[in-house]
Amino acid sequence: MTPEEFRTAAHTLVDWVADHRARIPELPVEARTRPGEIRAALPEHAPEQPEPLADVIADLEQIVVPGITQTQHPGFYGWFPSNASLASVLGDIASSGVAALGITWQSAPALTEVEQVVTAWLRELCGLPADFHGAIQDTASTGTLVAMIAARERASGLSEDRGGLQAVDAPLVAYTSGHAHSSVPKAVLLAGFGRENLRFVDVDPVTYAMRPEALAEAMAADVDAGRRPAVVIAAVGTTGTCAMDPVRAIVDVAREYGAWVHVDAAMAGSAMLLPEMRHLFDGTELADSLVWNPHKWMGTILDCSLLYVRDVDHLVACMSTTPSYLKSAADEQVVQYKDWGIPLGRRFRALKLWFHLRLEGAEAIRARLRRDLENARWLAAQIEAAPGWRVLAPVDLQTVCVRHEPEGLTGEALDNHTLSWANALNVSGAAFVSPSILDDRWMVRISIGAEPTERADVEALWDRLRAAV
Numbered sequence: 001m002t003p004e005e006f007r008t009a010a011h012t013l014v015d016w017v018a019d020h021r022a023r024i025p026e027l028p029v030e031a032r033t034r035p036g037e038i039r040a041a042l043p044e045h046a047p048e049q050p051e052p053l054a055d056v057i058a059d060l061e062q063i064v065v066p067g068i069t070q071t072q073h074p075g076f077y078g079w080f081p082s083n084a085s086l087a088s089v090l091g092d093i094a095s096s097g098v099a100a101l102g103i104t105w106q107s108a109p110a111l112t113e114v115e116q117v118v119t120a121w122l123r124e125l126c127g128l129p130a131d132f133h134g135a136i137q138d139t140a141s142t143g144t145l146v147a148m149i150a151a152r153e154r155a156s157g158l159s160e161d162r163g164g165l166q167a168v169d170a171p172l173v174a175y176t177s178g179h180a181h182s183s184v185p186k187a188v189l190l191a192g193f194g195r196e197n198l199r200f201v202d203v204d205p206v207t208y209a210m211r212p213e214a215l216a217e218a219m220a221a222d223v224d225a226g227r228r229p230a231v232v233i234a235a236v237g238t239t240g241t242c243a244m245d246p247v248r249a250i251v252d253v254a255r256e257y258g259a260w261v262h263v264d265a266a267m268a269g270s271a272m273l274l275p276e277m278r279h280l281f282d283g284t285e286l287a288d289s290l291v292w293n294p295h296k297w298m299g300t301i302l303d304c305s306l307l308y309v310r311d312v313d314h315l316v317a318c319m320s321t322t323p324s325y326l327k328s329a330a331d332e333q334v335v336q337y338k339d340w341g342i343p344l345g346r347r348f349r350a351l352k353l354w355f356h357l358r359l360e361g362a363e364a365i366r367a368r369l370r371r372d373l374e375n376a377r378w379l380a381a382q383i384e385a386a387p388g389w390r391v392l393a394p395v396d397l398q399t400v401c402v403r404h405e406p407e408g409l410t411g412e413a414l415d416n417h418t419l420s421w422a423n424a425l426n427v428s429g430a431a432f433v434s435p436s437i438l439d440d441r442w443m444v445r446i447s448i449g450a451e452p453t454e455r456a457d458v459e460a461l462w463d464r465l466r467a468a469v
């Protein structure tokens with residue numbers, strides 16, 4: 001394809017994207033596709049000859065779009081917001097267009113330095129300390145894995161001979177909340193701690209936040225048993241109820257044992273953009289590492305996750321590789337992001353953030369987040385006031401956990417009722433929620449914060465909830 005052919009095709013595609021975004025409110029929120037349906041609609045073999053763009057776009061429209069749960073729909077209340085602001089989509093297009101090879105500073109100095117600038121912008125916007133150094137990862141799962149490896153290497157006394165876990169005299173233990181996201185235990189296991197050295201610390205029965213006293217007890221018991229506490233992962237904004245682990249108290253306990261503290265604020269981190277919400281993150285500034293996802297609530301299109309670490313030299317010592325073919329004269333003066341994480345080749349993700357922040361401005365993003373907080377408080381107040389309905393966890397941010405509990409309905413019958421009304425809502429196509437288990441019983445998470453969701457949409461949702469039960 002020549003640049004001229006690209007120009008024509010891209011205009012057509014951009015028009016299609018704009019039309020698609022405009023009509024999302026008319027689409028069902030949840031994909032209605034049956035398993036295998038999309039595969040069956042596509043040819044088994046790749047085309048030998050070029051096809052017209054119009055045919056490709058027709059298939060995009062008729063086959064692909066119905067196979068997407070519409071997270072940009074005003075009725076999307078599932079999982080966590082996965083906003084994809086059009087400003088950041090432009091940045092993604094620009095990133096593809098400039099086609100930078102992000103392997104070293106030399107291969108794309110702009111990729112490195114724009115990333116340094118935007119991660120510093122976000123650090124400042126979030127009120128984080130200047131000794132937090134940021135890199136963009138694909139996802140929080142990767143960021144947490146990188147942090148677990150760094151924590152492991154610190155506890156195992158990283159040295160020139162890189163003995164790794166085999167060189168450790170006592171088992172290294174990792175601690176996290178019983179409500180941490182599944183990516184946390186996954187990262188702990190991938191980093192080699194072993195299932196027997198992963199502790200799920202008790203949470204408070206009302207707030208669902210980690211109990212620092214329980215953490216202290218678990219660490220003391222491990223030390224008594226000859227193990228070494230190596231890392232604590234504080235879940236700030238758990239996926240189930242958006243509980244906020246008390247980071248300051250966790251840091252206090254962890255410090256006694258020299259353990260690394262990693263904060264997983266994948267979704268909630270966006271709230272650090274709001275000075276009035278920063279009390280929920282108190283102590284995060286003392287952590288060793290922090291991950292949060294602009295690709296969730298803030299709305300920079302996936303994939304765009306920020307990993308901040310305090311001790312960059314240690315991280316680089318864990319991650320660096322210096323083959324001769326990657327050396328350049330600038331090495332002593334520049335950041336090499338390949339040494340801040342796992343992949344060598346990195347995408348120019350910073351452009352998504354750069355476009356998003358420059359075209360929207362932080363003020364508009366903050367206003368949208370505040371709107372969502374107010375909508376969540378409004379919905380929680382309606383639910384609390386309605387007979388038979390319960391809000392099951394504190395609504396610190398934008399997630400409202402609810403159950404409708406008709407009199408006399410308990411146990412499995414209550415679970416069936418919950419799943420049945422949630423399913424009815426999802427099947428309606430007008431809204432989408434994610435049921436999940438809390439204290440061994442099904443409940444429904446209503447995660448407010450899709451970019452187009454206004455108060456009128458949340459009011460309509462409340463009507464729909466009452467009609468569904």
Ligand code: PLP
Nearest residue numbers: 139140141181183237238239266
């Ligand atoms: N941590 C928390 C608290 C999450 O809610 C999620 C995803 O929803 C993740 C981590 C994983 O995020 P990612 O998809 O960026 O790996």
